[in-house]
Amino acid sequence: MKITVVGSGYVGLVTGACLAEVGNDVLCLDLDPRKIATLREGGIPIYEPGLEDMVRRNAAAARLRFTTSVEEAVEHGTIQFIAVGTPPGEDGSADLQYVVAAARNIGRYMDGYKLVVDKSTVPVGTADRVRAAIAEELTARGLKLHFDMVSNPEFLKEGAAIEDFMRPDRIVIGADSEQARDTMRQLYRPFQRNHERLIVMDVRSAELTKYAANAMLATRISFMNELANLAELLDADIEQVRQGIGADPRIGYHFLYPGVGYGGSCFPKDVSALRRTAAEHGMEMQLLGAVEQVNALQKQRLVNKVERHFGADLCGRHFALWGLAFKPNTDDMREAPSLDIIDGLLARGATVTAYDPVAIHEAKKLLGERIRYAANPMAALDGADALLIATEWKEFRSPDFEAIRAKLRQPLIFDGRNLYEPAAMRELGFDYEAIGRR
Ligand SMILES: NC(=O)c1ccc[n+]([C@@H]2O[C@H](COP(=O)([O-])OP(=O)(O)OC[C@H]3O[C@@H](n4cnc5c(N)ncnc54)[C@H](O)[C@@H]3O)[C@@H](O)[C@H]2O)c1
Numbered sequence: 001m002k003i004t005v006v007g008s009g010y011v012g013l014v015t016g017a018c019l020a021e022v023g024n025d026v027l028c029l030d031l032d033p034r035k036i037a038t039l040r041e042g043g044i045p046i047y048e049p050g051l052e053d054m055v056r057r058n059a060a061a062a063r064l065r066f067t068t069s070v071e072e073a074v075e076h077g078t079i080q081f082i083a084v085g086t087p088p089g090e091d092g093s094a095d096l097q098y099v100v101a102a103a104r105n106i107g108r109y110m111d112g113y114k115l116v117v118d119k120s121t122v123p124v125g126t127a128d129r130v131r132a133a134i135a136e137e138l139t140a141r142g143l144k145l146h147f148d149m150v151s152n153p154e155f156l157k158e159g160a161a162i163e164d165f166m167r168p169d170r171i172v173i174g175a176d177s178e179q180a181r182d183t184m185r186q187l188y189r190p191f192q193r194n195h196e197r198l199i200v201m202d203v204r205s206a207e208l209t210k211y212a213a214n215a216m217l218a219t220r221i222s223f224m225n226e227l228a229n230l231a232e233l234l235d236a237d238i239e240q241v242r243q244g245i246g247a248d249p250r251i252g253y254h255f256l257y258p259g260v261g262y263g264g265s266c267f268p269k270d271v272s273a274l275r276r277t278a279a280e281h282g283m284e285m286q287l288l289g290a291v292e293q294v295n296a297l298q299k300q301r302l303v304n305k306v307e308r309h310f311g312a313d314l315c316g317r318h319f320a321l322w323g324l325a326f327k328p329n330t331d332d333m334r335e336a337p338s339l340d341i342i343d344g345l346l347a348r349g350a351t352v353t354a355y356d357p358v359a360i361h362e363a364k365k366l367l368g369e370r371i372r373y374a375a376n377p378m379a380a381l382d383g384a385d386a387l388l389i390a391t392e393w394k395e396f397r398s399p400d401f402e403a404i405r406a407k408l409r410q411p412l413i414f415d416g417r418n419l420y421e422p423a424a425m426r427e428l429g430f431d432y433e434a435i436g437r438r
Pocket of ligand 1 (some may be wrong): 010157
C-alpha cells in the first residue's frame with residue numbers, strides 16, 4: 001500500500017518504519033527540515049530501541065522515504081496518517097492547530113480518493129473538524145473528491161514502541177464506512193497473524209478510548225502514590241501491599257508502582273485535555289482532578305524528603321541525580337519528574353550533578369548550565385551529600401554499593417523508584433529513603 005505519515009516524531013516515525021517493515025511503500029513528512037535531513041542521512045532524531053536499524057533497513061530497501069514537501073506527501077499516499085503533536089494549550093485542552101493544518105494540506109493538494117487516518121491523540125469530535133477542514137479546502141478549489149476519515153489512536157509505549165507496534169495487544173479503529181474498515185483491516189493484517197486484534201467501533205468512541213486508557217493508567221499511578229504515602233505514616237510497606245493486591249486478577253500487577261509521579265508527553269496532557277473536554281460539556285471529572293493533584297504533590301515528594309533530612313536551606317549542599325528521562329529507554333524529557341526535583345533542589349540553594357544514559361542532550365536543551373552533567377553514574381557522585389534516583393534505568397538496579405558509599409559524603413540515598421531492598425541497604429550501611437517503604 002502507498003502510505004504517507006504526516007509528522008515524523010515518536011509516533012509518526014515508528015508507524016512509518018513498522019508499516020514499511022511489512023512491505024508497504026511509506027513516505028514520512030515533517031515540516032522540520034533538520035529532522036528530515038537527519039533521517040535522510042541514516043540517523044534518527046530520537047532515542048528508541050531498535051528504531052534506527054529498522055529505519056536504515058527500510059530506507060535502504062527504498063520502502064521508507066522522507067520529505068518536507070507537503071505536495072509530494074499528499075500525492076504519495078492513498079492512506080494519509082496524521083501523527084502530528086497535540087500539545088496542551090494554555091487552558092489544558094489539546095491544541096489542535098497542527099492536526100488541522102495537516103488536514104488543510106491534504107485538502108489543498110489531494111487529487112483523488114484518500115483515506116485519512118488520525119493517529120494523534122485528539123478530543124472527541126476532532127474527526128469532524130478534520131473532515132470539515134479538508135472539505136473546505138476542496139470547496140475552495142472547486143473540487144468534489146471523496147475521502148474517508150478513520151480514528152486509529154496509538155497505544156505504543158516509548159521505549160518499547162517497535163514491539164508494541166509490531167505485536168499490538170489491540171488495534172482500535174473508529175470508522176464510519178465499510179471501505180475504510182476493510183482497508184484498515186488489510187493494512188493491519190501482518191501485525192495480527194496470531195489472532196484478530198482489531199477492535200472496530202465508531203469514530204467518537206475510538207477518540208474517547210485513547211483518553212480513557214491514559215486516564216485509567218494515570219489513576220492507577222496516583223492511587224498507588226497516595227497509598228504509598230499512607231503506608232509511610234502507618235509503618236507499612238507498599239511493596240508488600242502491591243504484591244498483595246496485584247495477585248488479584250481483577251487488579252493485576254501492571255502499573256502499580258509508586259514513584260515520583262507520572263510524566264512524559266502523554267499522561268499529563270491527556271488527563272488535562274479529558275477534564276477540559278468534560279468541562280466544555282458542563283461536567284467536572286472529580287476523580288481525574290484528584291489524580292492530577294496527587295501527581296503534582298508526588299513530584300515534590302523526593303525533595304520534601306531531602307528537606308526533612310537537611311532542613312529547608314540547602315545552600316552549600318550538592319546532590320547527585322540518577323535518571324533524567326521521564327522513564328527508562330527513552331530520551332523524552334517532556335514533563336519528566338526529574339525537572340521538578342531539580343527545580344526544587346536548586347530553589348533551595350543546592351547544586352546538582354545528573355547522569356542519564358541517553359537523555360542528557362535533551363535535558364541540556366531544557367536545563368542548560370543550571371546543573372552539571374556526568375558521563376557515568378559513578379562520576380555523578382563525586383562530593384555529593386546524597387544520591388537521588390528519578391528514573392529506573394536497568395543499569396541502576398545493581399550498582400557497586402561499596403563504590404557509591406566511598407564517593408558520597410555520607411551514605412544516603414533518596415530512591416524515587418524503589419529500586420533496592422531497604423533491609424539490604426541498611427545492612428550495607430546506607431541511610432535509605434524510598435517511596436512507601438519501611
Ligand atoms: N509519544 C508517545 O508515546 C505517544 C503515544 C501514543 C500517542 N501519542 C500521540 O501521538 C501524537 C504525536 O506524538 P509524538 O510524541 O510523536 O509527537 P512529536 O512532537 O514527537 O512529533 C510530532 C511531529 O509532527 C511534526 N509536525 C507538526 N505539524 C506538522 C505538519 N502540519 N506537517 C508535518 N509534520 C508536522 C513536528 O515537526 C514533529 O516532528 C500526539 O497526539 C500524542 O499525544 C504519543
